[in-house]
Every structure is written in structure tokens, then in C-alpha cells.
């Protein structure tokens with residue numbers, strides 16, 4: 001696994017939570033015999049021939065849903081913004097002639113209407129729409145009384161409440177089968193990702209909405225072909241329910257997102273090399289071992305909590321003294337010293353710098369708040 005993935009904070013914690021959550025079985029998005037729900041197809045439906053050729057080549061890839069954007073949200077004007085309504089009939093051909101279920105993005109009531117008229121099987125709400133409650137509500141209103149599965153992508157900005165809010169609006173419209181699609185979040189500045197995954201956000205979504213299946217759109221997280229497999233595997237390690245991957249019969253010539261699309265053959269090879277993870281096991285020895293280790297972890301967690309409580313008490317004491325001697329709460333030199341020392345000590349103990357700095361920042365924030373609020 002790539003180091004940028006294994007370095008992320010609290011991995012074992014993430015795995016622990018996600019391994020224990022069951023998605024209700026009455027949804028088309030759930031795993032089938034431990035195999036994730038698979039969505040593949042081009043970023044955009046560009047021509048009837050491209051759609052049909054890609055779908056035919058994907059038939060032997062055992063996918064559950066064929067994706068293609070009919071209306072494409074593009075950042076700048078002048079880019080290819082989808083073939084539009086005419087492409088819906090191409091998706092209808094995929095369904096009727098090739099036998100694959102289809103899905104496309106809808107961003108307005110009009111688009112919902114047209115997609116339904118063309119028997120699209122599943123709708124998805126794109127990241128830009130999810131970021132806008134007006135758009136989500138318009139779509140939700142158009143879905144009142146309609147029985148169709150809907151996928152809700154995360155909003156472009158790393159705002160969990162907005163993502164949850166979008167899902168709730170669709171739930172309130174009466175839609176029963178809803179999946180959340182994690183496609184990463186916009187960032188400013190350098191990143192190896194096109195959209196930062198911020199894995200802690202989908203993990204928290206899962207904690208808050210355990211019955212909503214979670215699908216990883218690794219194509220839009222990566223923005224390239226080389227990292228697709230490792231990000232997909234990471235999502236499966238976190239017990240995601242499915243994967244959505246952009247697949248094009250001639251990726252280099254794609255009119256949108258050429259750099260991240262792969263051929264159906266490459267898709268099959270990538271999926272074939274993934275290791276699917278089980279939610280649980282009936283291996284009694286393993287379960288016994290897990291219980292024992294977890295009991296030790298629980299004990300250590302308690303110890304850490306007790307130590308943190310003691311540490312905060314000391315902070316409060318210092319806070320009082322600082323208050324009486326009129327010394328400022330924040331002393332940057334001291335904070336730097338704590339951080340640098342901890343990073344060194346952490347390194348010696350096999351704890352990553354990222355983890356130490358996340359952990360200590362939280363401790364320091366709390367400590368400052370305690371000092372500032374210290375009362376006689």
C-alpha cells in the first residue's frame with residue numbers, strides 16, 4: 001500500500017469501526033456474497049458508439065451498474081459539458097440491448113424528469129449539487145413519490161453536515177434506497193490527489209448513518225490512473241460497500257477526465273487484483289483472539305484517558321497561575337518545543353509525524369481552552 005495511505009491517522013480505529021457496521025440488506029447497493037457493488041463506465045456519454053463499445057466491453061467485468069454522465073458540470077465554460085438529453089437514449093440501449101443497469105447524474109428537476117422517462121435505473125447527485133441545498137431540494141421535490149435508488153456524492157467542500165443534509169433531503173422525499181458516494185474534497189494548493197479523500201469524513205458519515213451504503217469513487221479522488229488501485233483497496237479495507245470507477249473504451253481520447261479513465265480491460269485487471277474484505281468471520285479462534293486484543297486496547301484507551309484528564313488538570317493549574325501573573329496563555333516557543341520533542345519521540349516509537357501532530361494539536365487546543373477558562 002502507498003505510504004500516503006498507511007500514514008493516515010487512526011487507521012486501526014477506522015478499521016475497527018467500519019468492520020462492525022452492517023448495511024441493511026434491502027438495498028441494491030449492498031455487498032453480494034462479500035463482493036462490493038461495482039459501478040463502471042465513462043465519465044461522459046460522448047457518442048452512441050463510445051457508450052455502446054464501452055458497455056459491451058464491460059459486460060464480462062461483472063459490474064452492477066453502468067455509469068455515464070449525460071449532463072456534465074464543468075469548472076470552466078467552453079469544456080465539453082455532455083451530449084445532453086440525446087445520450088439518454090444511448091443509455092436506454094445499454095439497458096435494453098446489453099442488459100446492464102444504468103446510472104447518470106441529475107442536477108435539476110427537468111433532468112430528473114428526462115432520466116425517468118428514459119428508464120435510467122439509478123440517479124446520482126453530483127458533488128457540486130450536493131454542496132447546494134437549493135439544488136438538492138429541487139431534485140428531492142422532483143423525486144417525491146418516485147421509487148428509484150439515488151446516490152449522493154459528497155459535496156466539493158469538506159462539510160459532513162452538508163453531505164448528511166443532502167442525504168436527508170432525499171430521504172424526506174421518500175426515497176428508500178440511498179447510497180453515499182465518497183469522491184473526495186476540493187483543496188487549494190499541492191496535493192497528490194485530485195480531491196483529498198479526508199477519510200475521516202466518510203468514516204464519521206458511516207458512524208452517523210450506519211444504514212447508508214458507502215461507495216468509493218476512486219477515479220475522482222485520484223485524478224490519475226496510477227493510484228486507482230491503492231485507493232480502491234484502501235476503501236475496501238475500510239469495508240466500503242462499493243466502488244465507482246471511470247472506464248472508457250479509448251481513455252486517452254476521452255472528452256472529459258481522460259487522465260483518470262481506464263480501459264475496460266485495465267478495469268477488469270484492477271478489480272481482479274483487489275482483495276475483498278469480509279465484514280466479519282465465523283472463525284472462532286480469530287474471534288477469540290480479537291476479543292482478547294480488544295480488551296487490552298480498551299484498557300490502554302482507559303489509561304490514556306486517565307492520563308489526559310490528569311494532564312488537563314495540570315493545564316488548569318498553570319492557567320490559574322498565568323492569570324494571576326498576567327502571562328499569556330499561548331506561548332508559541334513552548335508549543336513548538338512540545339511538538340518537536342513529541343515528533344522525535346514518536347518517530348523512535350514508530351508513530352508517524354502526521355499522527356503525532358494531529359494528536360498533539362487536539363491536546364494543545366483543549367489545554368489552551370482550559371487555561372483560558374481557568375477560574376479561581
Ligand code: PEP
Pocket residue numbers: 043044069073125126127128153183220
Ligand atoms: C462524475 O462522476 O463524472 C462527476 C462529475 O463527479 P463529481 O460530481 O464527483 O465531480
Ligand code: MN
Pocket residue numbers: 043044246256257
Ligand atoms: Mn469524471
